[in-house]
Amino acid sequence: MARAEWIGVPVGDDAGRWATRGQTRKVLLIVHNVTSATRLLDVLPLFHxxxxVQLLATTPGSSVFRAGLTELLADTGVPVLPWEQAVATPVALAVSASFGGQLRAFSDVLTVLSHGVGYTKRLATPDTRHPTPDTRHPTPDTRHPTPDTRQPGVGSESDPVFGLSPEWLLDEDGKPVVSALVLSHPEQYERLRTACPEAASTAVLAGDPCWDRLLAARPYRERYRRSLGVGQGQRLIVLNSTWNPESLFGDGDGDDLLPSLLPRLTSEFPTDEYRLAAVLHPNIWHGHGPGQIRAWLDRARRAGLALIDPLNNWRQTLIAADAVIGDHGAVTYYAAALGTPVLLGAAPLSGLAPDAPVRDFVRTAPRLVPALPLRPQIDALLDQHQPLSEPAEFVSSAPGESAARLRRHFYDLMGVPEPDAPARLEPLPIPRYEPAVPMVPLLVVTRLQGSGQVSVTRYAGPHPAPYDTVGDAHTAVHEDTREIDELALADVVFRHGLSDDPRFVSPAHWAAEILDRHPHCGLAAYVTGPGTCVVRTRAGAQLRLEAGPGADADPAVYASALYAWLGAGEPLTEVFERGLTITSGGRTHPVVVSPA
Structure with missing residues (x-):
């Protein structure tokens, strides 16, 4: 990059003239990609x-996963230096969460954090084009480093362990490229000392800030579940995939599991008993593009799968999960460390360090058997689960202490006293409320069980319901479904919205329009809130259905229960007097029925 494009403030040739606070110590965040950025964002509050302190950021341009990085850095609001300017700028501290690029230029002040659960994966080193050791400036042919063609996560048994091997830790003169290598557990130090004794003196045992944020947020599990619309009787099943062809999301070795797994999950798992979510590695998102990911998962999302933001909300979802279908990545291991039942859909061992605890976990964890029905496997996993002690033990030997330890290390390296206030990490925020709103046609199976009592089970397809399903069936379709041909055949048409939305005039007006437009429809339901809906029957009755004490199902379930009740020839007067008692999602939901 031309020198003319270097920034001029708060650092630069004439920064002293323009900077309002020019006597600060400069802390440089070296951000390789979005994945490593997530770990650097964890420690930013330590400088608040x-x-x-003046925070700065740069990217070495050495990662092939550069998409999304410009936007992320802009959101931080931290000044971003071109790499060449960063190399030429004196800094008191440089912090990275990956290797690659000319890190040797900062070796005297460089601290490297892990961007996973310690250092567990094998990866051959790229040509990092280190600068000559006697200068902070790169040699002329290194001003534009070539991108790494391989990244952490793809490796073979002949490759060195990423971050714990001489190939990654030493420069061409056999000297460490880092001043400090942050480890979360002594077992990592033992592996480092064995594999690369020359770098053992750089080890700093400082815990895991990502893990500490997870631990601190566990008391808010129910809030995270409610933010996803998980009802009290529902189970949240999270699909988690690291990146690379051997992952759960990958199509390597001719074993492409996910395209067949997704429709089976939405077909075999009743919508109101199970909530599905997907947590995908940022390299999947930004390697293939967020739009492509949404396109690949389109029907699953419209069937109720929550696609979780890989930067902000994956930890909250992991805490909220009842079970995880995962692979050999760090997030699946974090889930096991939290005590969550894990079923591995992909379990490659060749790319894992032979003596890493993650490898032992992947080798022994229960496996998903794609040829067998899925729901019995998940139910058995949940019923028979015994939490493992090893994952939590090996994630961090100093749980809850990473903020204090890391800040002490950072300020010692800068040569200044720590601030007086305690070191703290940012609490995980409560995500916005995003309940499942199925936009695909739903097969609804109902059974009348007594006076005003109806069981309701809904399936989102596309495959037929499980063979042992018993009851009367009808179809419920959201008005905004893409399968518009199904609207003409729908028994129940529903939508969610505000009661005063001027586009629909009123819930009653909308319901009358639906029945007029779709002659086959027997009941139209406008869901006005988490516990209420307004319905209109083909006979012209206009009713309000409202959740009673303890009820928390989707109000569209209440509408289907009323449709089944009336379809069986039962009178409205009885439910006016006693209400409906609906069994759905593993719970009983009392519902008050009144004229609207």
Whole structure:
């Protein structure tokens, strides 16, 4: 990059003229990709409120996963230096969460954090084109480093362990390229000492800030579940995939599991008993493009799968999960460390360090058997689960202490006293409320069980319901479904919205329009809130259905129950007097029925 494009403030040739606070110590965040950025964002609060520190950021351009990085850095609001300017700028501290690029230029002040669960994967080193060891400036042919063609996560048994091997840790003169290598557990130090004794002196045992944020957020599990619309009787099943062809999301070795797994999950798992979510590695998102990911998962999303933001909300979803279908990646291991039942859909061992705890976990964890029905496997996993002690033990030897340990290390390296206030990490926020709103046609199976009592089970397809399903069936379709041909055949048409939305005039007006437009439809339901809906029957009755004490099902379930009740020839007067008692999602939901 031309020198003319270097920034001029708060650093630069004439920064002293323009910077309002020019006497600060410069802390440089070296951000390779979005994945490593997530771990750097974890430690940013350790510098908050310190007027002595100026944060800067740069990207070495060495990762092939550069998409999304410009937007992420812009969102932080931290000044971003071109790499060449960063190399030429004196800094008191440089922090990275990956290797690659000319890190040797910062070796005297460089701290490297892990961007996973310690250092567990094998990866051959790219040509990192280190600068000559006697200068902070790159040699002329290194001003534009070539992108790495391989990234952490893809490796074979002949490759070195990423971050714990001489190939990654030493420069061409056999000297460490880092001042400090942050480890979360002594077992990592033992592996480092064995594999690369020359770098053992750089080890800093400082815990895992990602894990500490997870631990601190566990008391808010029910809030995270409610933010996803998980009812009290529902089970949240999370699909998790690291990146690379051997992962759960990958199509390597001719074993492409996910395209067949997704429709089976939405077909075999009743919509109101199970909530599905997907947590995908940022390299999947930004390697293939968020739009492509949404396109690949389109029907699953419209059937109720929550596609989780890989930067902000994956930890909350992991805490909320009842079970995880995962692979050999760090997030699946974090789930096991939290005590969550895990079923591995992909379990490659060749790319894992032979002596890493993650490898032992992947080798022994229960496997998903694609040829067998899925729901019995998940139910058995949940019923028979015994939490493992090893994952939590090996994630961090200092749980809850990473903020204090890391800040102490950072400030010692800068040569200044720590701030007086305690070191703290940012609490995980409560995500916005995003309940499942199925946009595909639903097969609804109902059974009348007594006076005002109806069981309701809904399936989102596309495959037929499980063979042992018993009851009367009807179809419920959201008005905005893409399968518009199904609207003409729908028994129940529903939508969600505000009661005063001027586009629909009123719930009653909308319901009358639906029945007029779709002669086959027997009941139209406008869901006005988490516990209420307004319905109109083909006979002209306009009713309000409202959740009673303890009820928390989707109000569209209440509408289907009323449709089944009336379809069986039962009178409205009885439910006016006693209400409906609906069994759905593993719970009983009392519902008050009244004229609207």
């Amino acid at each position: 409120d310190d007027f002595r």
